[in-house]
Amino acid sequence: MAQIDTIIASPSPVECRRLQNILEKEPDFRILAQARDLSQTYTATEALSPAIVLISQSFAALPEFEVMHMLFRVLDTRWLVIENGDACTPHLKITRNSDLFTIDLRSGGAGLVPLIRSVTRAQRRKMVPARPVRQSMPGQKKLVMIGASTGGVDALATLLSGFPTDCPPTMIVQHTRHSFGGSLIGLLDRQCAAHVMPAKDRMRLDPGTICIAAGGRAHMQLAISHAPQVRLVPSAPVSGHLPSVDAMFHSALRVAPRTVAVLLTGMGRDGARGMLELRQAGASTLAQDEASSVVYGMPKAAWENGGAQKRIPLVDMAAEILKAASMSGEEAKP
Known part of the structure:
Protein backbone atom coordinates (compact mmCIF):
# COMPACT_ATOMS: atom_id res chain seq x y z
CA MET A 1 0.00 0.00 0.00
CA THR A 120 -3.73 11.83 -4.49
CA ARG A 121 -4.52 8.78 -6.60
CA ALA A 122 -3.05 10.13 -9.83
CA GLN A 123 0.67 9.61 -10.32
CA ARG A 124 2.66 12.73 -9.52
CA ARG A 125 4.55 14.43 -12.31
CA LYS A 126 8.30 14.10 -12.34
CA MET A 127 10.20 17.32 -11.85
CA VAL A 128 11.33 18.85 -15.12
CA PRO A 129 14.83 20.35 -15.14
CA ALA A 130 14.78 24.12 -15.13
CA ARG A 131 16.06 26.37 -17.89
CA PRO A 132 14.73 24.83 -21.09
CA VAL A 133 16.50 25.87 -24.25
CA ARG A 134 14.65 28.73 -25.88
CA GLN A 135 15.20 30.62 -29.07
CA SER A 136 16.56 34.07 -28.46
CA MET A 137 15.15 37.24 -29.95
CA PRO A 138 17.82 39.30 -31.75
CA GLY A 139 18.00 43.05 -31.79
CA GLN A 140 16.77 43.79 -28.27
CA LYS A 141 17.31 47.48 -27.61
CA LYS A 142 15.38 48.24 -24.45
CA LEU A 143 15.02 47.70 -20.72
CA VAL A 144 11.81 46.10 -19.38
CA MET A 145 10.08 47.19 -16.16
CA ILE A 146 7.12 45.22 -14.75
CA GLY A 147 4.84 45.94 -11.80
CA ALA A 148 2.42 43.43 -10.25
CA SER A 149 0.38 42.89 -7.10
CA THR A 150 -2.56 40.58 -6.31
CA GLY A 151 -2.52 37.67 -8.75
CA GLY A 152 0.95 38.66 -9.89
CA VAL A 153 2.71 35.47 -8.84
CA ASP A 154 0.88 33.32 -11.38
CA ALA A 155 0.98 36.13 -13.94
CA LEU A 156 4.76 36.46 -13.63
CA ALA A 157 5.25 32.70 -13.92
CA THR A 158 3.23 32.69 -17.15
CA LEU A 159 4.89 35.78 -18.60
CA LEU A 160 8.50 34.98 -17.73
CA SER A 161 8.20 31.43 -19.08
CA GLY A 162 8.00 33.09 -22.49
CA PHE A 163 11.27 35.01 -22.07
CA PRO A 164 14.41 33.59 -23.76
CA THR A 165 17.71 33.04 -21.97
CA ASP A 166 19.05 36.33 -23.30
CA CYS A 167 15.89 38.35 -22.65
CA PRO A 168 16.10 42.13 -22.25
CA PRO A 169 17.32 43.24 -18.83
CA THR A 170 14.20 43.23 -16.69
CA MET A 171 13.25 44.88 -13.39
CA ILE A 172 10.15 43.69 -11.51
CA VAL A 173 8.35 45.01 -8.44
CA GLN A 174 5.89 42.50 -6.94
CA HIS A 175 3.91 43.47 -3.86
CA THR A 176 4.30 40.78 -1.18
CA ARG A 177 5.46 40.41 2.39
CA HIS A 178 9.19 40.47 3.06
CA SER A 179 9.30 36.85 4.28
CA PHE A 180 8.03 35.49 0.95
CA GLY A 181 10.12 37.54 -1.48
CA GLY A 182 13.01 35.07 -1.58
CA SER A 183 10.68 32.10 -1.98
CA LEU A 184 8.95 33.73 -4.94
CA ILE A 185 12.23 34.55 -6.66
CA GLY A 186 13.52 31.01 -6.19
CA LEU A 187 10.37 29.51 -7.66
CA LEU A 188 10.42 31.80 -10.70
CA ASP A 189 14.10 31.05 -11.27
CA ARG A 190 13.30 27.33 -11.40
CA GLN A 191 10.67 27.88 -14.07
CA CYS A 192 12.34 30.41 -16.36
CA ALA A 193 14.99 30.14 -19.04
CA ALA A 194 16.53 33.47 -18.02
CA HIS A 195 18.21 34.01 -14.66
CA VAL A 196 15.83 35.39 -12.00
CA MET A 197 17.52 36.93 -8.98
CA PRO A 198 16.76 39.25 -6.06
CA ALA A 199 17.51 42.91 -6.66
CA LYS A 200 20.83 43.99 -5.16
CA ASP A 201 22.21 47.48 -4.91
CA ARG A 202 24.48 48.41 -7.83
CA MET A 203 23.93 45.13 -9.69
CA ARG A 204 24.37 45.43 -13.47
CA LEU A 205 21.37 44.98 -15.71
CA ASP A 206 22.68 42.74 -18.47
CA PRO A 207 20.69 40.78 -21.09
CA GLY A 208 19.32 37.57 -19.60
CA THR A 209 19.00 39.15 -16.15
CA ILE A 210 15.63 39.46 -14.39
CA CYS A 211 15.85 41.17 -11.00
CA ILE A 212 12.91 41.29 -8.62
CA ALA A 213 12.13 43.50 -5.65
CA ALA A 214 9.46 41.68 -3.67
CA GLY A 215 8.73 42.54 -0.07
CA GLY A 216 11.96 44.47 0.40
CA ARG A 217 12.59 47.51 2.57
CA ALA A 218 13.81 49.82 -0.19
CA HIS A 219 12.59 51.13 -3.52
CA MET A 220 14.20 49.59 -6.60
CA GLN A 221 15.32 52.28 -9.02
CA LEU A 222 17.27 52.47 -12.24
CA ALA A 223 20.64 54.22 -12.34
CA ILE A 224 22.54 54.94 -15.54
CA SER A 225 26.31 55.36 -15.49
CA HIS A 226 28.45 53.46 -17.98
CA ALA A 227 25.80 50.72 -17.95
CA PRO A 228 22.32 50.42 -16.44
CA GLN A 229 22.30 49.19 -12.86
CA VAL A 230 19.94 48.75 -9.94
CA ARG A 231 19.86 51.09 -6.98
CA LEU A 232 18.05 50.17 -3.78
CA VAL A 233 16.92 53.34 -2.04
CA PRO A 234 15.50 53.14 1.52
CA SER A 235 12.66 55.62 1.75
CA ALA A 236 9.05 56.09 2.76
CA PRO A 237 6.35 54.19 0.85
CA VAL A 238 5.33 55.65 -2.51
CA SER A 239 1.73 55.19 -3.68
CA GLY A 240 1.25 53.22 -0.47
CA HIS A 241 3.95 50.64 -1.19
CA LEU A 242 7.58 49.83 -0.42
CA PRO A 243 8.97 48.90 -2.89
CA SER A 244 6.76 50.85 -5.27
CA VAL A 245 6.10 50.41 -8.98
CA ASP A 246 5.67 54.17 -9.35
CA ALA A 247 9.11 54.76 -7.82
CA MET A 248 10.69 52.27 -10.24
CA PHE A 249 8.93 53.74 -13.28
CA HIS A 250 9.82 57.30 -12.30
CA SER A 251 13.53 56.41 -12.12
CA ALA A 252 13.52 55.51 -15.84
CA LEU A 253 12.22 58.85 -17.15
CA ARG A 254 15.66 59.87 -18.44
CA VAL A 255 15.77 56.77 -20.65
CA ALA A 256 12.05 56.45 -21.37
CA PRO A 257 12.45 55.89 -25.15
CA ARG A 258 14.56 52.83 -24.28
CA THR A 259 12.06 51.46 -21.74
CA VAL A 260 9.11 49.04 -21.94
CA ALA A 261 6.83 49.51 -18.92
CA VAL A 262 4.26 46.83 -18.02
CA LEU A 263 1.51 46.64 -15.40
CA LEU A 264 0.07 43.26 -14.51
CA THR A 265 -2.87 42.25 -12.33
CA GLY A 266 -3.09 43.96 -8.97
CA MET A 267 -5.18 45.93 -6.52
CA GLY A 268 -4.90 49.70 -6.28
CA ARG A 269 -3.17 52.27 -8.49
CA ASP A 270 0.57 51.80 -7.89
CA GLY A 271 2.35 52.25 -11.21
CA ALA A 272 -0.42 54.07 -13.07
CA ARG A 273 1.01 57.56 -12.55
CA GLY A 274 4.56 56.45 -13.32
CA MET A 275 3.44 54.66 -16.47
CA LEU A 276 1.72 57.82 -17.71
CA GLU A 277 4.91 59.82 -17.12
CA LEU A 278 6.94 57.23 -19.00
CA ARG A 279 4.54 57.17 -21.94
CA GLN A 280 4.62 60.95 -22.18
CA ALA A 281 8.43 60.75 -22.21
CA GLY A 282 8.48 58.19 -25.05
CA ALA A 283 8.33 54.75 -23.43
CA SER A 284 6.38 51.73 -24.72
CA THR A 285 3.63 50.95 -22.19
CA LEU A 286 1.49 47.81 -21.82
CA ALA A 287 -1.23 46.77 -19.36
CA GLN A 288 -2.76 43.36 -18.76
CA ASP A 289 -6.36 43.14 -19.96
CA GLU A 290 -9.34 42.75 -17.64
CA ALA A 291 -10.31 39.23 -18.74
CA SER A 292 -6.96 37.71 -17.75
CA SER A 293 -6.43 39.78 -14.58
CA VAL A 294 -7.21 38.37 -11.16
CA VAL A 295 -7.78 41.92 -9.87
CA TYR A 296 -8.21 44.57 -12.55
CA GLY A 297 -6.96 47.50 -10.49
CA MET A 298 -3.47 48.67 -11.41
CA PRO A 299 -3.78 47.95 -15.15
CA LYS A 300 -7.25 49.52 -15.22
CA ALA A 301 -5.93 52.71 -13.61
CA ALA A 302 -3.13 52.90 -16.16
CA TRP A 303 -5.55 52.42 -19.05
CA GLU A 304 -8.05 54.97 -17.76
CA ASN A 305 -5.44 57.69 -17.13
CA GLY A 306 -3.88 57.21 -20.57
CA GLY A 307 -0.68 55.65 -19.33
CA ALA A 308 -1.08 52.32 -21.15
CA GLN A 309 -0.84 52.25 -24.93
CA LYS A 310 -2.25 48.73 -25.22
CA ARG A 311 -4.25 46.20 -23.17
CA ILE A 312 -2.81 42.72 -23.69
CA PRO A 313 -4.07 39.25 -22.62
CA LEU A 314 -1.60 37.57 -20.27
CA VAL A 315 -0.92 34.70 -22.70
CA ASP A 316 0.29 37.21 -25.31
CA MET A 317 2.17 39.54 -22.98
CA ALA A 318 5.66 37.99 -23.25
CA ALA A 319 5.61 38.12 -27.05
CA GLU A 320 4.31 41.71 -26.99
CA ILE A 321 7.05 42.79 -24.56
CA LEU A 322 9.79 41.17 -26.65
CA LYS A 323 8.41 42.80 -29.78
CA ALA A 324 8.37 46.23 -28.13
CA ALA A 325 11.87 45.68 -26.72
CA SER A 326 13.28 45.05 -30.21
CA MET A 327 11.87 48.30 -31.65
CA SER A 328 13.41 51.74 -31.71
CA GLY A 329 11.53 54.54 -29.98
CA GLU A 330 10.02 55.75 -33.25
CA GLU A 331 8.93 52.27 -34.30
CA ALA A 332 7.20 51.65 -30.97
CA LYS A 333 4.88 54.66 -31.21
CA PRO A 334 1.24 53.61 -31.77
Whole structure:
Protein backbone atom coordinates (compact mmCIF):
# COMPACT_ATOMS: atom_id res chain seq x y z
CA MET A 1 0.00 0.00 0.00
CA ALA A 2 1.44 3.35 -1.09
CA GLN A 3 2.06 5.86 1.67
CA ILE A 4 0.26 9.21 1.46
CA ASP A 5 2.78 11.69 2.87
CA THR A 6 0.91 14.57 4.51
CA ILE A 7 1.67 17.96 6.05
CA ILE A 8 -0.85 19.61 8.38
CA ALA A 9 -0.75 23.42 8.35
CA SER A 10 -2.85 25.33 10.87
CA PRO A 11 -2.33 27.98 13.55
CA SER A 12 -4.69 26.05 15.83
CA PRO A 13 -3.21 23.24 17.97
CA VAL A 14 -6.75 21.88 18.39
CA GLU A 15 -7.29 21.70 14.63
CA CYS A 16 -3.91 20.04 14.12
CA ARG A 17 -4.65 17.46 16.80
CA ARG A 18 -8.08 16.64 15.33
CA LEU A 19 -6.59 16.10 11.89
CA GLN A 20 -3.75 14.03 13.32
CA ASN A 21 -6.21 11.82 15.25
CA ILE A 22 -8.23 11.19 12.07
CA LEU A 23 -5.24 10.33 9.88
CA GLU A 24 -3.26 8.26 12.38
CA LYS A 25 -6.01 5.63 12.32
CA GLU A 26 -5.29 4.99 8.63
CA PRO A 27 -2.34 2.69 7.80
CA ASP A 28 -1.62 4.38 4.45
CA PHE A 29 -1.13 7.88 5.87
CA ARG A 30 2.13 9.32 7.14
CA ILE A 31 2.24 12.77 8.76
CA LEU A 32 5.55 14.36 7.83
CA ALA A 33 5.21 17.66 9.68
CA GLN A 34 2.89 20.17 11.29
CA ALA A 35 3.28 23.87 10.48
CA ARG A 36 1.88 26.76 12.51
CA ASP A 37 2.31 29.58 9.97
CA LEU A 38 2.54 29.97 6.21
CA SER A 39 6.30 30.44 6.21
CA GLN A 40 6.78 27.11 8.06
CA THR A 41 4.35 25.49 5.63
CA TYR A 42 6.39 26.67 2.65
CA THR A 43 9.68 25.50 4.15
CA ALA A 44 8.34 22.06 5.10
CA THR A 45 6.62 21.54 1.75
CA GLU A 46 9.70 22.50 -0.24
CA ALA A 47 11.95 20.25 1.87
CA LEU A 48 9.67 17.20 2.22
CA SER A 49 7.60 17.29 -1.01
CA PRO A 50 4.44 15.74 0.48
CA ALA A 51 1.66 14.20 -1.57
CA ILE A 52 -0.84 16.53 0.09
CA VAL A 53 -1.01 19.52 2.42
CA LEU A 54 -4.04 20.05 4.66
CA ILE A 55 -4.07 23.80 5.09
CA SER A 56 -6.16 26.01 7.33
CA GLN A 57 -8.67 28.32 5.71
CA SER A 58 -7.00 31.26 7.45
CA PHE A 59 -3.69 30.48 5.69
CA ALA A 60 -5.34 30.05 2.30
CA ALA A 61 -6.95 33.48 2.68
CA LEU A 62 -3.60 35.30 3.00
CA PRO A 63 -2.25 37.22 -0.01
CA GLU A 64 1.07 35.35 0.36
CA PHE A 65 -0.75 32.08 -0.36
CA GLU A 66 -0.12 32.88 -4.05
CA VAL A 67 3.51 31.86 -3.53
CA MET A 68 2.46 28.72 -1.64
CA HIS A 69 0.09 27.77 -4.44
CA MET A 70 2.85 28.16 -7.01
CA LEU A 71 5.06 25.78 -5.00
CA PHE A 72 2.22 23.23 -4.93
CA ARG A 73 2.11 23.34 -8.73
CA VAL A 74 5.86 23.03 -9.12
CA LEU A 75 6.00 20.00 -6.81
CA ASP A 76 2.65 18.61 -8.03
CA THR A 77 1.46 18.56 -4.41
CA ARG A 78 -2.29 18.38 -3.77
CA TRP A 79 -3.89 20.59 -1.13
CA LEU A 80 -7.13 20.70 0.79
CA VAL A 81 -8.49 23.71 2.66
CA ILE A 82 -9.79 22.95 6.14
CA GLU A 83 -12.73 25.20 6.95
CA ASN A 84 -12.70 26.63 10.45
CA GLY A 85 -16.02 28.45 10.49
CA ASP A 86 -14.64 31.87 9.52
CA ALA A 87 -16.22 33.67 6.59
CA CYS A 88 -14.21 33.29 3.42
CA THR A 89 -12.29 36.46 2.67
CA PRO A 90 -12.31 37.94 -0.83
CA HIS A 91 -8.79 36.65 -1.39
CA LEU A 92 -9.84 33.03 -0.84
CA LYS A 93 -12.27 33.41 -3.70
CA ILE A 94 -9.37 34.54 -5.89
CA THR A 95 -8.09 30.95 -5.89
CA ARG A 96 -10.77 30.11 -8.47
CA ASN A 97 -8.21 28.69 -10.88
CA SER A 98 -6.65 26.37 -8.31
CA ASP A 99 -7.36 22.77 -7.38
CA LEU A 100 -9.27 24.06 -4.34
CA PHE A 101 -11.24 21.63 -2.18
CA THR A 102 -12.61 22.27 1.29
CA ILE A 103 -13.32 20.05 4.28
CA ASP A 104 -15.42 21.23 7.22
CA LEU A 105 -14.04 19.79 10.46
CA ARG A 106 -17.15 20.98 12.31
CA SER A 107 -18.90 17.91 10.90
CA GLY A 108 -16.22 15.68 12.36
CA GLY A 109 -14.15 15.46 9.17
CA ALA A 110 -16.50 13.04 7.49
CA GLY A 111 -15.25 12.24 4.02
CA LEU A 112 -11.74 13.59 4.63
CA VAL A 113 -9.86 10.32 4.21
CA PRO A 114 -11.70 9.19 1.04
CA LEU A 115 -11.23 12.65 -0.49
CA ILE A 116 -7.51 12.66 0.21
CA ARG A 117 -7.15 9.21 -1.31
CA SER A 118 -9.11 10.37 -4.34
CA VAL A 119 -7.11 13.55 -5.05
CA THR A 120 -3.73 11.83 -4.49
CA ARG A 121 -4.52 8.78 -6.60
CA ALA A 122 -3.05 10.13 -9.83
CA GLN A 123 0.67 9.61 -10.32
CA ARG A 124 2.66 12.73 -9.52
CA ARG A 125 4.55 14.43 -12.31
CA LYS A 126 8.30 14.10 -12.34
CA MET A 127 10.20 17.32 -11.85
CA VAL A 128 11.33 18.85 -15.12
CA PRO A 129 14.83 20.35 -15.14
CA ALA A 130 14.78 24.12 -15.13
CA ARG A 131 16.06 26.37 -17.89
CA PRO A 132 14.73 24.83 -21.09
CA VAL A 133 16.50 25.87 -24.25
CA ARG A 134 14.65 28.73 -25.88
CA GLN A 135 15.20 30.62 -29.07
CA SER A 136 16.56 34.07 -28.46
CA MET A 137 15.15 37.24 -29.95
CA PRO A 138 17.82 39.30 -31.75
CA GLY A 139 18.00 43.05 -31.79
CA GLN A 140 16.77 43.79 -28.27
CA LYS A 141 17.31 47.48 -27.61
CA LYS A 142 15.38 48.24 -24.45
CA LEU A 143 15.02 47.70 -20.72
CA VAL A 144 11.81 46.10 -19.38
CA MET A 145 10.08 47.19 -16.16
CA ILE A 146 7.12 45.22 -14.75
CA GLY A 147 4.84 45.94 -11.80
CA ALA A 148 2.42 43.43 -10.25
CA SER A 149 0.38 42.89 -7.10
CA THR A 150 -2.56 40.58 -6.31
CA GLY A 151 -2.52 37.67 -8.75
CA GLY A 152 0.95 38.66 -9.89
CA VAL A 153 2.71 35.47 -8.84
CA ASP A 154 0.88 33.32 -11.38
CA ALA A 155 0.98 36.13 -13.94
CA LEU A 156 4.76 36.46 -13.63
CA ALA A 157 5.25 32.70 -13.92
CA THR A 158 3.23 32.69 -17.15
CA LEU A 159 4.89 35.78 -18.60
CA LEU A 160 8.50 34.98 -17.73
CA SER A 161 8.20 31.43 -19.08
CA GLY A 162 8.00 33.09 -22.49
CA PHE A 163 11.27 35.01 -22.07
CA PRO A 164 14.41 33.59 -23.76
CA THR A 165 17.71 33.04 -21.97
CA ASP A 166 19.05 36.33 -23.30
CA CYS A 167 15.89 38.35 -22.65
CA PRO A 168 16.10 42.13 -22.25
CA PRO A 169 17.32 43.24 -18.83
CA THR A 170 14.20 43.23 -16.69
CA MET A 171 13.25 44.88 -13.39
CA ILE A 172 10.15 43.69 -11.51
CA VAL A 173 8.35 45.01 -8.44
CA GLN A 174 5.89 42.50 -6.94
CA HIS A 175 3.91 43.47 -3.86
CA THR A 176 4.30 40.78 -1.18
CA ARG A 177 5.46 40.41 2.39
CA HIS A 178 9.19 40.47 3.06
CA SER A 179 9.30 36.85 4.28
CA PHE A 180 8.03 35.49 0.95
CA GLY A 181 10.12 37.54 -1.48
CA GLY A 182 13.01 35.07 -1.58
CA SER A 183 10.68 32.10 -1.98
CA LEU A 184 8.95 33.73 -4.94
CA ILE A 185 12.23 34.55 -6.66
CA GLY A 186 13.52 31.01 -6.19
CA LEU A 187 10.37 29.51 -7.66
CA LEU A 188 10.42 31.80 -10.70
CA ASP A 189 14.10 31.05 -11.27
CA ARG A 190 13.30 27.33 -11.40
CA GLN A 191 10.67 27.88 -14.07
CA CYS A 192 12.34 30.41 -16.36
CA ALA A 193 14.99 30.14 -19.04
CA ALA A 194 16.53 33.47 -18.02
CA HIS A 195 18.21 34.01 -14.66
CA VAL A 196 15.83 35.39 -12.00
CA MET A 197 17.52 36.93 -8.98
CA PRO A 198 16.76 39.25 -6.06
CA ALA A 199 17.51 42.91 -6.66
CA LYS A 200 20.83 43.99 -5.16
CA ASP A 201 22.21 47.48 -4.91
CA ARG A 202 24.48 48.41 -7.83
CA MET A 203 23.93 45.13 -9.69
CA ARG A 204 24.37 45.43 -13.47
CA LEU A 205 21.37 44.98 -15.71
CA ASP A 206 22.68 42.74 -18.47
CA PRO A 207 20.69 40.78 -21.09
CA GLY A 208 19.32 37.57 -19.60
CA THR A 209 19.00 39.15 -16.15
CA ILE A 210 15.63 39.46 -14.39
CA CYS A 211 15.85 41.17 -11.00
CA ILE A 212 12.91 41.29 -8.62
CA ALA A 213 12.13 43.50 -5.65
CA ALA A 214 9.46 41.68 -3.67
CA GLY A 215 8.73 42.54 -0.07
CA GLY A 216 11.96 44.47 0.40
CA ARG A 217 12.59 47.51 2.57
CA ALA A 218 13.81 49.82 -0.19
CA HIS A 219 12.59 51.13 -3.52
CA MET A 220 14.20 49.59 -6.60
CA GLN A 221 15.32 52.28 -9.02
CA LEU A 222 17.27 52.47 -12.24
CA ALA A 223 20.64 54.22 -12.34
CA ILE A 224 22.54 54.94 -15.54
CA SER A 225 26.31 55.36 -15.49
CA HIS A 226 28.45 53.46 -17.98
CA ALA A 227 25.80 50.72 -17.95
CA PRO A 228 22.32 50.42 -16.44
CA GLN A 229 22.30 49.19 -12.86
CA VAL A 230 19.94 48.75 -9.94
CA ARG A 231 19.86 51.09 -6.98
CA LEU A 232 18.05 50.17 -3.78
CA VAL A 233 16.92 53.34 -2.04
CA PRO A 234 15.50 53.14 1.52
CA SER A 235 12.66 55.62 1.75
CA ALA A 236 9.05 56.09 2.76
CA PRO A 237 6.35 54.19 0.85
CA VAL A 238 5.33 55.65 -2.51
CA SER A 239 1.73 55.19 -3.68
CA GLY A 240 1.25 53.22 -0.47
CA HIS A 241 3.95 50.64 -1.19
CA LEU A 242 7.58 49.83 -0.42
CA PRO A 243 8.97 48.90 -2.89
CA SER A 244 6.76 50.85 -5.27
CA VAL A 245 6.10 50.41 -8.98
CA ASP A 246 5.67 54.17 -9.35
CA ALA A 247 9.11 54.76 -7.82
CA MET A 248 10.69 52.27 -10.24
CA PHE A 249 8.93 53.74 -13.28
CA HIS A 250 9.82 57.30 -12.30
CA SER A 251 13.53 56.41 -12.12
CA ALA A 252 13.52 55.51 -15.84
CA LEU A 253 12.22 58.85 -17.15
CA ARG A 254 15.66 59.87 -18.44
CA VAL A 255 15.77 56.77 -20.65
CA ALA A 256 12.05 56.45 -21.37
CA PRO A 257 12.45 55.89 -25.15
CA ARG A 258 14.56 52.83 -24.28
CA THR A 259 12.06 51.46 -21.74
CA VAL A 260 9.11 49.04 -21.94
CA ALA A 261 6.83 49.51 -18.92
CA VAL A 262 4.26 46.83 -18.02
CA LEU A 263 1.51 46.64 -15.40
CA LEU A 264 0.07 43.26 -14.51
CA THR A 265 -2.87 42.25 -12.33
CA GLY A 266 -3.09 43.96 -8.97
CA MET A 267 -5.18 45.93 -6.52
CA GLY A 268 -4.90 49.70 -6.28
CA ARG A 269 -3.17 52.27 -8.49
CA ASP A 270 0.57 51.80 -7.89
CA GLY A 271 2.35 52.25 -11.21
CA ALA A 272 -0.42 54.07 -13.07
CA ARG A 273 1.01 57.56 -12.55
CA GLY A 274 4.56 56.45 -13.32
CA MET A 275 3.44 54.66 -16.47
CA LEU A 276 1.72 57.82 -17.71
CA GLU A 277 4.91 59.82 -17.12
CA LEU A 278 6.94 57.23 -19.00
CA ARG A 279 4.54 57.17 -21.94
CA GLN A 280 4.62 60.95 -22.18
CA ALA A 281 8.43 60.75 -22.21
CA GLY A 282 8.48 58.19 -25.05
CA ALA A 283 8.33 54.75 -23.43
CA SER A 284 6.38 51.73 -24.72
CA THR A 285 3.63 50.95 -22.19
CA LEU A 286 1.49 47.81 -21.82
CA ALA A 287 -1.23 46.77 -19.36
CA GLN A 288 -2.76 43.36 -18.76
CA ASP A 289 -6.36 43.14 -19.96
CA GLU A 290 -9.34 42.75 -17.64
CA ALA A 291 -10.31 39.23 -18.74
CA SER A 292 -6.96 37.71 -17.75
CA SER A 293 -6.43 39.78 -14.58
CA VAL A 294 -7.21 38.37 -11.16
CA VAL A 295 -7.78 41.92 -9.87
CA TYR A 296 -8.21 44.57 -12.55
CA GLY A 297 -6.96 47.50 -10.49
CA MET A 298 -3.47 48.67 -11.41
CA PRO A 299 -3.78 47.95 -15.15
CA LYS A 300 -7.25 49.52 -15.22
CA ALA A 301 -5.93 52.71 -13.61
CA ALA A 302 -3.13 52.90 -16.16
CA TRP A 303 -5.55 52.42 -19.05
CA GLU A 304 -8.05 54.97 -17.76
CA ASN A 305 -5.44 57.69 -17.13
CA GLY A 306 -3.88 57.21 -20.57
CA GLY A 307 -0.68 55.65 -19.33
CA ALA A 308 -1.08 52.32 -21.15
CA GLN A 309 -0.84 52.25 -24.93
CA LYS A 310 -2.25 48.73 -25.22
CA ARG A 311 -4.25 46.20 -23.17
CA ILE A 312 -2.81 42.72 -23.69
CA PRO A 313 -4.07 39.25 -22.62
CA LEU A 314 -1.60 37.57 -20.27
CA VAL A 315 -0.92 34.70 -22.70
CA ASP A 316 0.29 37.21 -25.31
CA MET A 317 2.17 39.54 -22.98
CA ALA A 318 5.66 37.99 -23.25
CA ALA A 319 5.61 38.12 -27.05
CA GLU A 320 4.31 41.71 -26.99
CA ILE A 321 7.05 42.79 -24.56
CA LEU A 322 9.79 41.17 -26.65
CA LYS A 323 8.41 42.80 -29.78
CA ALA A 324 8.37 46.23 -28.13
CA ALA A 325 11.87 45.68 -26.72
CA SER A 326 13.28 45.05 -30.21
CA MET A 327 11.87 48.30 -31.65
CA SER A 328 13.41 51.74 -31.71
CA GLY A 329 11.53 54.54 -29.98
CA GLU A 330 10.02 55.75 -33.25
CA GLU A 331 8.93 52.27 -34.30
CA ALA A 332 7.20 51.65 -30.97
CA LYS A 333 4.88 54.66 -31.21
CA PRO A 334 1.24 53.61 -31.77
